[in-house]
Amino acid sequence: MxxxxxxxxxxxxxxxxxxxxxxxxxxxxxxxxxxxxxxxxxxxxxxxxxxxxxxxxxxxxxxxxxxxxxxxxxxxxxxxxxxxxxxxxxxxxxxxxxxLKMHRDRAAKRVSCTFNLGAAYEGPPKHVHGGMLAMIMDQVLGSVPPLIGKPGMTAYLTLTYRRPSPLQHNLTAEGWVDRTDGWKTTVKGHVLDADGQVTVEAEGLFIVPKMARELLSAPMSDAGEFELFSQPVGDSPRR
Structure with missing residues (x-):
């Protein structure tokens, strides 16, 4: 998402x-x-x-x-x-x-984050579990559509593992807009190791659900420009 x-x-x-x-x-x-x-x-x-x-x-x-x-x-x-x-x-x-701490470049419609994972995330010996990398890429790629005013749910996420991603080393995940179609946004991205080599390639499709479309006057504003809720602040959002 x-x-x-x-x-x-x-x-x-x-x-x-x-x-x-x-x-x-x-x-x-x-x-x-x-x-x-x-x-x-x-x-x-x-x-x-x-x-x-x-x-x-x-x-x-x-x-x-x-x-x-x-x-x-x-x-x-x-x-x-x-x-x-x-x-x-x-x-x-x-x-x-x-x-993860996301860095957003709205002008470039791009999101990145650098992370360093330890023993709790091990898959292949001394390397990051592939499932963990899938979750990270889902989060990173999913952070891109809001930059163009189209926050959505993950429809599909495809990963290609090019080489192992080492634990206890800085890794960088990046995502960017590939194309849009109405309420749908296709995002591509990758994970880079400390030497700049691609360890994972990813593509995801994110679709703005109907309930969110009702909150947006048009699917074009930045995520920070959505209209405010009129209700007082509480513990959970209005449904």
């Missing part, structure tokens, strides 16, 4: 408090992300692991004393936009997410 799928939500009543809440939960996700990596790579004595496991479970229990019943879905962020904090690619509260 492409991002930029919903318009700006409106004015946040208390952005400073919400920003502090975001910081705390993002720090927690960062710590758990470190724990995930350490869990895979640790060589400490099993007796010590048993004690540490009990501590981790105790922390989980404390966090669940006050928790959502299920997935978070879309939430209003401190900048007034709807975002999905649990997204496994870019979600700031998801410890599995790298998380």
């Amino acid at each position: 492409s991002d930029g799928f919903l318009p700006v939500a409106g004015e946040v009543r208390d952005p400073e408090t919400l920003r502090e809440k975001e910081r705390a939960y993002e720090d927690l996700a960062d710590a758990v992300r470190e724990l995930l990596d350490a869990t895979i790579r640790t060589k400490v004595d099993p007796a010590d692991v048993d004690d540490l496991t009990a501590q981790v479970r105790d922390i989980s229990a404390k966090l669940l004393v006050n928790a959502h019943e299920g997935p978070l879905g879309l939430r209003v962020s401190s900048d007034g936009r709807w975002r999905d904090p649990g997204n496994p690619a870019v979600g700031r509260r998801n410890a599995f997410a790298p998380p």
